[in-house]
Amino acid sequence: EAGVAQSPRYKIIEKRQSVAFWCNPISGHATLYWYQQILGQGPKLLIQFQNNGVVDDSQLPKDRFSAERLKGVDSTLKIQPAKLEDSAVYLCASSFPSNEQFFGPGTRLTVL
Amino acid sequence: GESVGLHLPTLSVQEGDNSIINCAYSNSASDYFIWYKQESGKGPQFIIDIRSNMDKRQGQRVTVLLNKTVKHLSLQIAATQPGDSAVYFCAENLDNYGQNFVFGPGTRLSVLP
Known part of the structure; x- marks a missing residue:
């Protein structure tokens, strides 16, 4: 079974630029998560x-971050404009039907 | 509240010894807990879970203990191996649907030859 795929693996941008991350969850997983992991x-x-609907976005900084999962499969996370404090690893995970979340390898973002 | 830590707690053990990694969780209403292992450059990997109606659960070489009175979890790894070197996170479930987890700050386990 293929795992959660993410791209790119690394990204370096300057502050105020925009960036987008892509996630392809495990086939059949209805629930998809985006995490931020600061060093x-x-x-x-x-x-x-959950499928293409948002269950929880209470911790998403909506003034600069956005995410979508239009067809209930792949998802993109966007940051516009980026700040220095956005430097982190962005992890995507998926789950179904149990509670176990399967994580992708993450995208390491460096904002200069 | 959130824990903010620039320096991960580190546990160093000799290969073959047992390891005990501790975690304090924040919400007495949390009813489900997971331990994750994260190796460098990879996403977290599920190790073992436990529900709040249990005090102990065993897996292969790993045991999780839950003390709800003091809101404390521990992960015991028997006969620690070099491949166990990683950062270990506990995560607590804060909602009834079992899918919203809050992660602890993590502990780095280093296995010495």
């Missing part, structure tokens, strides 16, 4: 989708 900390949930 030295645990992952923090940004947004959770």
